[in-house]
Amino acid sequence: MRRRPTIKDIARRAGVSESAVSFALNDRPGVSAATRERIRRVADQLGWLPSAAARALSGEGSATVGLVLARPARTLGVESFFLQLVSGVQEALAVRGLGLLFQVVEDVDAECAAYRRWWAEHRVDGLLVVDPREDDPRPALLAELGLPAVIVGAPGAGTVPSGAAISCVRADDAAAMASVVDQLHDLGHRRVAHVAGVAELAHTRRRIASLRAEAARRGLREVTSVTTDYSDAQGAEATRRLLSGERPPTAIVYDNDVMAVAGLAVAAERGVSVPHALSIVAWDDSALCRNTHPTLTALTRDTAGFGRHAAEELIALLDGGPARWVEDAAPRLMARESTAVAPGSRRSLS
Known part of the structure; x- marks a missing residue:
């Protein structure tokens, strides 16, 4: 563990008094130009920066x-x-x-x-x-x-x-994703997409891994994840690409509420009915999810x-x-109007 450099450390290294260090670092008279320069050079070498508060200088912490x-x-x-x-x-x-x-x-x-x-x-x-x-x-x-x-x-x-x-x-992000896959599988969905967040984040990787593992356990072969920066713009663009494919997903899971709402708008713009042709699930419930039409199924937590x-x-x-x-x-899954039985599934035909 490194210790923050203090005025005392600078004084010891520069061979001067603590008051001389204080004068030099606060640009006050009382030391020669050469001494001032030497003290500042030592302060730079030690990585010293002025304290944001007097309490910190006295060792009491910054609160x-x-x-x-x-x-x-x-x-x-x-x-x-x-x-x-x-x-x-x-x-x-x-x-x-x-x-x-x-x-x-x-x-x-x-x-x-x-x-x-x-x-x-x-x-x-x-x-x-x-x-x-x-x-x-x-x-x-x-x-x-x-x-x-x-x-x-x-x-x-x-x-x-x-x-x-x-x-x-x-x-437990992995368990939360498993609950989503459970619900979508029970509704007959076999083509599931995941519009994920930033690729480097540990929870993004856990969610992607959980989706793949749960899909493999259920024999779902048409499952994909795409990463984004969490913005509505990239969420919308990812949705357009997914819906333009030869076999578009029947369900999309979004890694935040903003992208889910953007995806809902893209579906409307393309004439894709939610939830009859496409089910949507959002990660992290919010007022956005509760006030769209249809309301969005979401993973909710405090x-x-x-x-x-x-x-x-x-x-x-x-x-x-x-x-x-x-x-x-x-997080626990809160089912709302944006999820339904998959189109063409046995459940929808029964």
């Missing part, structure tokens, strides 16, 4: 936890999942008087850079980490920095270093509660508790 979201901001404007998640996080943090520092970045490299900057500036006491990946550099970095963290979702195998102060709060549980686990780590893995309630 803040961080959350960085590495997704294009344009994909977040209409998706309710993260808003609900953050509301649950904030509910738990408010009980302890903790603040939430939130940032949106373009990719994981920028996310890691934000972690390093926050660590050096004493901005956060711990982190909530979302969208775990299969080959994820973030847990190792957090272990190196010594920042307590909670991963929201199951991390990729072997990505969390042994002994790190990193907990995990997850729900997303705010999921965020609250993750924040509570982080608070437990900050209080000195052990790192642990917590299984949250799995």
Whole structure:
């Protein structure tokens, strides 16, 4: 575990007093130009950055936890999942008087850079980490920095270093996908498509693997998954490609509500009746799913509660508790008007 460099460390390395370091770094008179330059050079070598708060300088902590979201901001404007998640996080943090520092970045490299900057500036006491990946550099970095963290979702195998102060709060995506395949199979669907999220995410890979495994177990040979960036634009484009094929699916599962609504619109534009010619299922229920026509069958869960549980686990780590893995309630399928018996199936003919 790395320790944040302090003014005392800089003073020791530069061979000057702590007050001289303070004068130099705060651009105050009291030291010569040469000494000021030497102190700043040493500070750069040690990776020192000014603290965001006086409390951090005194070693009392920042009373803040961080959350960085590495997704294009344009994909977040209409998706309710993260808003609900953050509301649950904030509910738990408010009980302890903790603040939430939130940032949106373009990719994981920028996310890691934000972690390093926050660590050096004493901005956060711990982190909530979302969208775990299969080959994820973030847990190792957090272990190196010594920042307590909670991963929201199951991390990729072997990505969390042994002994790190990193907990995990997850729900069983594979079981949730199995429940969807069960329902669609019972309705006679044999051609099922999955409009998935970002390919690098661990939960995307688990959902794709679960779909394939469940399809193989039932002898379903016409099953496919396509990955997207979660946006309505890519969800719509994926739907157009699927419906333009020689043997289009009779059911499509979407990895969020926004893409499912976009897919419903594409079906209407092409004259494909939902649910009589095409069944649609959305991952993560929302007001969008409940207020479309037809209403959308969806996997539902207490997303705010999921965020609250993750924040509570982080608070437990900050209080000195052990790192642990917590299984949250799995999403359950809520059948609505967008799913029905597959066209041409024995059930529809009986």
